[in-house]
Structure formats: C-alpha cells, structure tokens
Amino acid sequence: MSLVSTTPETDGRHVRDQAQAHLRALVGRDDAELRDDQWTAIEALVVERRRALVVQRTGWGKSAVYFVATLLLRAQGAGPTVIVSPLLALMRNQIAAAERAGVRAVTINSTNAEEWEPVHAAIAAGEVDVLLVSPERLNNPGFRDEVLPRLAATCGLLVVDEAHCISDWGHDFRPDYRRIRTLLGDLPDGIPVLATTATANARVTEDVATQVGRDALVLRGSLDRESLRLAVVRLTTAEQRLAWLADHLDEQPGSGIVYCLTVAATQEIADYLRSRGHDVASYSGATETTERQELERRLAAGEIKALVATSALGMGFDATLGFVVNVGAPQSPVAYYQQVGRAGRGTDRADVVLLPQLEDRDIWAYFASLAFPREERVRETIGALVDAGKPLSTATLETYVDLGRSRLETMLKVLDVDGAVRRVRGGWEATGREWTYDADRYARVAETRDREQRAMLDYLTTDECRMRYLREQLDDPGAEDCGRCDTCGGFTPATTVSDSAREEAGARLARPGVVVEPRKMWPTALANLGVDLKGKIAEGAAEGRAVARLTDLGHGQALRELFRDGAPDGPVPDALARAVVEVLHDWRPHVDGIVAVESATRPALVDSLAGGLSRFLKKPVVGRWAIVDPGVEPGRGASNSAQRVAAVGRRFTLDADVPAGPVLLVDDRVVTGWTLTLAARALRAAGATEVLPLVLASGG
Structure with missing residues (x-):
C-alpha cells in the first residue's frame, strides 16, 4: 500500500488542529481540549506511522485517540481501522460514540453472524471507517484465511484494545488474543498500530510492547482515579452483606454495578434486592444477547439503580456510573482495579465498596483448577488428532480426552498459536510440527496467580491508602496517598445493617x-x-x-x-x-x-x-x-x-x-x-x- 508523504496537510501543527476539531465532534463539546499525552499518541500514529502502547487509566480517553486518528488517516486516503476488542458491550458503546462523530463503524462478533456478509461487502466498497472484531474471529478458519489477510494488507490502523489480554501475565489472558502476534507480524511496513489497556503492570507492559514490536512507543500515565473513593466493609455473614446492600444501595450516588463472582450470586442477590424494592437486574454471560443490550442501555442512561453482574459486564467510555460494589473479591488487585474503573467516568465522585466473603478463596480455587492441562492430557489430544488423520470437532475430541468443552477449547487455541494444531473447517487437525510442553512457563504463571491472590487478601486488611496500594500493584511510579479512601479518612461508608433487612436476608438465604x-x-x-x-x-x-x-x-x-x-x-x-x-x-x-x-x-x-x-x-x-x-x-x-x-x-x-x-x-x-x-x-x-x-x- 502506498503511503501519503508528509505535506503541509500532514504537518504536525496542522494535524493537531484537525485532531482538536475531531475530538470536539466526538465528545459533543466545543470546549473539549486535546491533552498533550493524547496528542503524543495521535502524532505517533498519524504523522510518524509508528506503533504505540498506551497504558492509561480508564476514562483517560483511549477511545478518543483511535477514533480521532482514524478520521485523520481516512482523510489522508488510508484504509479502515481494525479494532480488536473483547467486550461486546464496549463494542456497542464504541460504535454509538463513533457514529456521533461521523465515523462509520461496524462490528463482526459471535452475536451478529447474519450481518457478516453485508459488513464484508461494505468494507470492500470503502464504506466503513472502523471495523470492530471480537478476538475469537481471529481464529475462525474462514475469517483467518480469507478476510484477515485482506484486512492486514489494506487497513489504515490496527488497534488492540484491552491489550493486557495478549500477555500470559495479564490478569485476563485470552488465548484468542495470541493470534494477534501473527497479525502484527503480517502487517506491511507503515501501517500504524495502537495497543491500549488500563490494567498492565511493568511486566505485562514490557511483554505487550515486545509483541507489538518495531520499537513501539510506550506511553504510561498516572493510574490515579481522582473521582474514586475506595473502602472495604468487612461483614461476617452472607445475610449481613445482603442486608447492607438492601439498606445502603439507594445511598450510593447515581447508577452503578454490584459485581459478584458467580452467575448464581447475581441471580440470588438481584432477586433479594428486588424484593426489598430496589430497581436492579442480574447480568452475566448467561444473559440473552438482546436482554444484555437493553440492560446496558438502561444502566448507561441511569434508568436502573444497578446491574448485579459478573465480570462479563464492561462499559464504554461514555457511561457515567456513580458506584461499584463488589460482593466478593476478584482474584487480584489488578482485576479489581479494572472493575472499579467502570465507575467515576464523567463524574467528580464515585463510591467503591468491597464486601469480602469467606468463600472467595474457594471460588478462586475453582477458577485455578481450569488452568492449562497437564502434559499427558495435551499429548492425548494431539495424539487423537494424529490418529484420526482428519479434522475432528471439539465434541468428537471430548470422547478421546477427559477435559471439559471450554477447557479443551482453550487448550486447542493455545496449541494452535504454538503451531501444534490448526483450526480448519470441520474442527481441528494436527500439523505434525514438534511441540514442547513449557512446564516452566505454566508454573511461573501459576505462581504469579498465587502472588496476586495473596496481594488481594492483603488489600482487604491494609492500613495503607487503598488507591496507592492498587497503583503500586500496577507499578505506577507516581503512586501516592489519595486522601479519599477509608484508610486516608476521606470516605467512611456505613457499616451497620438493620434488623429487618438482616432477618429478611436470613430468611431468604435459609x-x-x-x-x-x-x-x-x-x-x-x-x-x-x-x-x-x-x-x-x-x-x-x-x-x-x-x-x-x-x-x-x-x-x-x-x-x-x-x-x-x-x-x-x-x-x-x-x-x-x-x-x-x-x-x-x-x-x-x-x-x-x-x-x-x-x-x-x-x-x-x-x-x-x-x-x-x-x-x-x-x-x-x-x-x-x-x-x-x-x-x-x-x-x-x-x-x-x-x-x-x-x-x-x-x-x-x-x-x-x-x-x-x-x-x-x-x-x-x-x-x-x-x-x-x-x-x-x-x-x-x-x-x-x-x-x-x-x-x-x-x-x-
């Protein structure tokens, strides 16, 4: 693809003026100002055609960077931007925001298969500015072999959102994201790349920057969230935690999220809170797609007090939420920082309360049991594919290998990226390439998860500033006391529960x-x-x-x-x-x-x-x-x-x-x-x- 040479139209000062105008259109405010660090990222992408990794807090404006860069690059004749994003809710909000700024955005993901062909046709006709792709599409045989090579050759900008998912060391590693390594290697020279995340410590940042490659520019900003007021409320029983929610949910500012560790808990807590007169609904990966979209809309519009949700809920940059309450602690401070980051965007104050449970460690242990399988199970899988001599579906492989469907799928995706197997039409096949079980790597990842869990337990009892603690877990060099949390004295959440709420919660749980x-x-x-x-x-x-x-x-x-x-x-x-x-x-x-x-x-x-x-x-x-x-x-x-x-x-x-x-x-x-x-x-x-x-x- 031929690149546009630097001219007066692409001179840095002129481009910044254009970027400023696009930002104001995007956010709908004539007084919006492009910050220097946002401009640094845009300049690297549009003027220098570089690769960049941006690690900035939620609400900093990462979406604005890639939408503004898209408009500038499209005006210079570049192809459409391809954004790889794991959050369907985030995709929907990003598309709505893009359309307000005149960006023609479409998506290909697991919920809109009926739209794939029209989307491909629109891309071919030059009618699309932004294509949002879910990571599992990268490993779909038809998309990988037919669509992806064309996109790699013609896109104007590649964006990897939630880029910590690329790294084994990220708190939310996803095997589908490892396919991005191949995509990055196949991109022609001169196509800029932007990787973004709000939750990467130094190790993850270094790992992702290496994978982005080509001397990527790394921009790390302060991870302080000035609007968040953090606290931990330790209650000894499940009925006390339910009663606390019943008594104090309406005291929380605006609308927000009550995060839970399991699907069952979202349903149980939402049902109880509705019985106490609260306008809430449950939300998880088990919620039907149309219902999820309506619940997301209602929450973003402030039409419901709270969604009681698992981590399946992620919101776009234009959602203004006043609080997050966690019933149960996530497995790591980094994962917790990401969840609480859903609040406090576009508001001066947001309350964040963690209600830890005794059973949290049992739930963590269950998720840990889903780690990468032992070598003999992996060898059994590869051997079954070799013996078959033809593609086998995941369901058929289950009859040969004692692994559950989701765990087997995850393992196969890792083996695919490692080159031992390949996903094809009809299932999976062995490639015949030699493969080594990296036991040391899997052990190091397990050790990292153990350290993260211990750090999360330490967060519950620390007498340090809570925001400082989270920032230090993310290796934020500017971490300092926030003055806003319960340990700093800036936030004193209620800790009492009423007898009536506790009795009703006890009866409900019994x-x-x-x-x-x-x-x-x-x-x-x-x-x-x-x-x-x-x-x-x-x-x-x-x-x-x-x-x-x-x-x-x-x-x-x-x-x-x-x-x-x-x-x-x-x-x-x-x-x-x-x-x-x-x-x-x-x-x-x-x-x-x-x-x-x-x-x-x-x-x-x-x-x-x-x-x-x-x-x-x-x-x-x-x-x-x-x-x-x-x-x-x-x-x-x-x-x-x-x-x-x-x-x-x-x-x-x-x-x-x-x-x-x-x-x-x-x-x-x-x-x-x-x-x-x-x-x-x-x-x-x-x-x-x-x-x-x-x-x-x-x-x-």
Whole structure:
C-alpha cells in the first residue's frame, strides 16, 4: 500500500488542529481540549506511522485517540481501522460514540453472524471507517484465511484494545488474543498500530510492547482515579452483606454495578434486592444477547439503580456510573482495579465498596483448577488428532480426552498459536510440527496467580491508602496517598445493617430449593466410546430438586463444608435434613418408591438421606443404582460429557424392585447430571413412569 508523504496537510501543527476539531465532534463539546499525552499518541500514529502502547487509566480517553486518528488517516486516503476488542458491550458503546462523530463503524462478533456478509461487502466498497472484531474471529478458519489477510494488507490502523489480554501475565489472558502476534507480524511496513489497556503492570507492559514490536512507543500515565473513593466493609455473614446492600444501595450516588463472582450470586442477590424494592437486574454471560443490550442501555442512561453482574459486564467510555460494589473479591488487585474503573467516568465522585466473603478463596480455587492441562492430557489430544488423520470437532475430541468443552477449547487455541494444531473447517487437525510442553512457563504463571491472590487478601486488611496500594500493584511510579479512601479518612461508608433487612436476608438465604434441570440430549460421538446413544434423550429424568448450589450464599456454606476434601462421612446434618423437608413441602413430589445412588465415598450420607426420606414420605427404598465396577473411580470423566456417560455406564447398574409408578432418585449431589440421567433411563426401562431426582447439593 502506498503511503501519503508528509505535506503541509500532514504537518504536525496542522494535524493537531484537525485532531482538536475531531475530538470536539466526538465528545459533543466545543470546549473539549486535546491533552498533550493524547496528542503524543495521535502524532505517533498519524504523522510518524509508528506503533504505540498506551497504558492509561480508564476514562483517560483511549477511545478518543483511535477514533480521532482514524478520521485523520481516512482523510489522508488510508484504509479502515481494525479494532480488536473483547467486550461486546464496549463494542456497542464504541460504535454509538463513533457514529456521533461521523465515523462509520461496524462490528463482526459471535452475536451478529447474519450481518457478516453485508459488513464484508461494505468494507470492500470503502464504506466503513472502523471495523470492530471480537478476538475469537481471529481464529475462525474462514475469517483467518480469507478476510484477515485482506484486512492486514489494506487497513489504515490496527488497534488492540484491552491489550493486557495478549500477555500470559495479564490478569485476563485470552488465548484468542495470541493470534494477534501473527497479525502484527503480517502487517506491511507503515501501517500504524495502537495497543491500549488500563490494567498492565511493568511486566505485562514490557511483554505487550515486545509483541507489538518495531520499537513501539510506550506511553504510561498516572493510574490515579481522582473521582474514586475506595473502602472495604468487612461483614461476617452472607445475610449481613445482603442486608447492607438492601439498606445502603439507594445511598450510593447515581447508577452503578454490584459485581459478584458467580452467575448464581447475581441471580440470588438481584432477586433479594428486588424484593426489598430496589430497581436492579442480574447480568452475566448467561444473559440473552438482546436482554444484555437493553440492560446496558438502561444502566448507561441511569434508568436502573444497578446491574448485579459478573465480570462479563464492561462499559464504554461514555457511561457515567456513580458506584461499584463488589460482593466478593476478584482474584487480584489488578482485576479489581479494572472493575472499579467502570465507575467515576464523567463524574467528580464515585463510591467503591468491597464486601469480602469467606468463600472467595474457594471460588478462586475453582477458577485455578481450569488452568492449562497437564502434559499427558495435551499429548492425548494431539495424539487423537494424529490418529484420526482428519479434522475432528471439539465434541468428537471430548470422547478421546477427559477435559471439559471450554477447557479443551482453550487448550486447542493455545496449541494452535504454538503451531501444534490448526483450526480448519470441520474442527481441528494436527500439523505434525514438534511441540514442547513449557512446564516452566505454566508454573511461573501459576505462581504469579498465587502472588496476586495473596496481594488481594492483603488489600482487604491494609492500613495503607487503598488507591496507592492498587497503583503500586500496577507499578505506577507516581503512586501516592489519595486522601479519599477509608484508610486516608476521606470516605467512611456505613457499616451497620438493620434488623429487618438482616432477618429478611436470613430468611431468604435459609429458603432451600434449587431446580435440577434434566439433560435433554446425549453427547456427540458416543459411538467412539462404544456407547450406542445419540440424539434426544427419550426417557430421562424429570425436573428435580437440590437443597442448594455449592456456590450459594445460604445453605451453600454448609454444603461446601460437608463436601470439603477430607470431611468425614456421616449422616445428613440436622440443619440440612430440615432443609430437605422444606424442599419437599414446596415441591410435593408424589412417588411410589425411592432408589438411592450408591456412593463409595459417602455411603453413610446417602443411606441416611434415603432412609430419612423413606420415613418422612412413608415410601419404601426399593433398591440402588449400584456400583458394579469399582475400578472406575468416582468422578471419572467428570470433565466432559461423553467421557462421563461412558464411565457411569461402566461403573453402575440398576439393582432394584422398581414399582410401576413414579420413583424418587436420591443422591448426595449432582455435578454433570449424567449419573442421574443414566439411572433414570434404567429406571424407566424397568417400569418407572417418572423419575424425580432429589440431591443435597448442585455443583462440583
């Protein structure tokens, strides 16, 4: 691509005047001034055609830099800007902001497949100024092989948003982002690159700058957020934390976000707060796309007090939020800094309160269990692809490798970038290239995560300035006391809760009963494992019940202790037995007999549960879903559905005098649902008209 030479039109002073005009159009204010550091970034991109990494706090104006640079480059005849962004909510807000400044912006992501062809046509016709791409598109075979090379050759500017995701050391590393390394290497000389993030410490900054390459200009600014007032409120019980929200949510300025660590918590807390008269809604990756967009709009417009959300919620630069409350601590101070950065943009004051939980470390441990698999699992995967001699889908690979779908996908993406496998139409194939398991790197990443978690725990108890602590975790050399947080004395949040709110929260948390949804479809490619099952499950379980999820705020704590590694086996504790009775009163199942799932690890617990149900319901225990192959260890194959179905089928058989009526199927907990599904299938085949599962706990 030919580049425009420096002329009076591209002289730095003249370009800055143009940039100033574009900024005012973008923000809709005639008094808006381009800051010197913003101009430094724009000048590097537009005048010098350099590569740059900008590490600046949320609200600094990183989006303004790349939109203004786009307008300037397009006026010089450059191709469209390509922005790689991981946050769909952010994409939508960026497009709306761009359109206000006359920037023609479109997006290609997982939620708008029906628009991909028109978007490609508009790009080809020169009708697009900005294309926003989600990172998973970079590894889609058609996009990677057909669309990406054309974009790399013709784009006028490449922007990598949330660039810390490139780095193994970033708090939110994403394998799809590693594909950007290839894209950066394929760009012709003279096409500028801008990488941006608000959350990169020195190590991540150095790593990303190296990957951006070509002597990238690094601009790091102060990470202080002058509008944020930080505090930690330590409450000992889940009902106290819920009560605090009920009592004090309306005292928070404007609209904001209540962040939670799990999807279940967002639903539980939002439901409770609505019952107390608060205008809130839950939001997570499980929320349907159209509903997510409407909730984002309502929050940005101040039409709702709060979204109770997981980290799936990210907002654009024009959202003005007055507060963030975290129920539970994220895994690192850097991740926490990013979440609280959603508040205080466009406002002089925003309140940020952290309500830590005892169970935070359990949840961190669960996420840590999803780390990169052991070498033997990786070798199994590569070997399965080699042996197949043809592409295999992820679902088919699950029948050969004992890993869950999401973890298997993540591993394959890493192997793809490493060159060991390749994503093609129809699935994945081995490349035949030699591959080395970098155990040292994975160990270093794990050690880094452990240090981050310890640092997050230290944040909870520090008597230092909280903003200074977060800035130092990000290696901000200008970190100093803020004068605004609870340890500096500038913010004293309420710590009391009312008796009425606490009592109602306690009653809500003590109310047991979670629906156990039945499995609807058999896993794909079970024939590879010698299992003749496929398609829709014709005779499976009906809707069942659990006392609670292991992640729940109420009975979840007692259940986590009951199922803790090393906890002794024994009868059902009295409090949980009473909860089971409450579930039965609400559910009112009508059954003619009870069948228990035999347990090798907690036989006394399951026998106690089945016997107690028999006495309460006055129905007999008619048999067991019995262990016949103890060589198949408990939990075998739990990481993916196909492996689990095969393992359960080998381990168990039905040993029961089944009545010709409805049967209650009893187990200690449900994790994958396949034990209950196969037991229900056997019971139905033996004459049961309906199978109703009842378990103590839901979740692994």
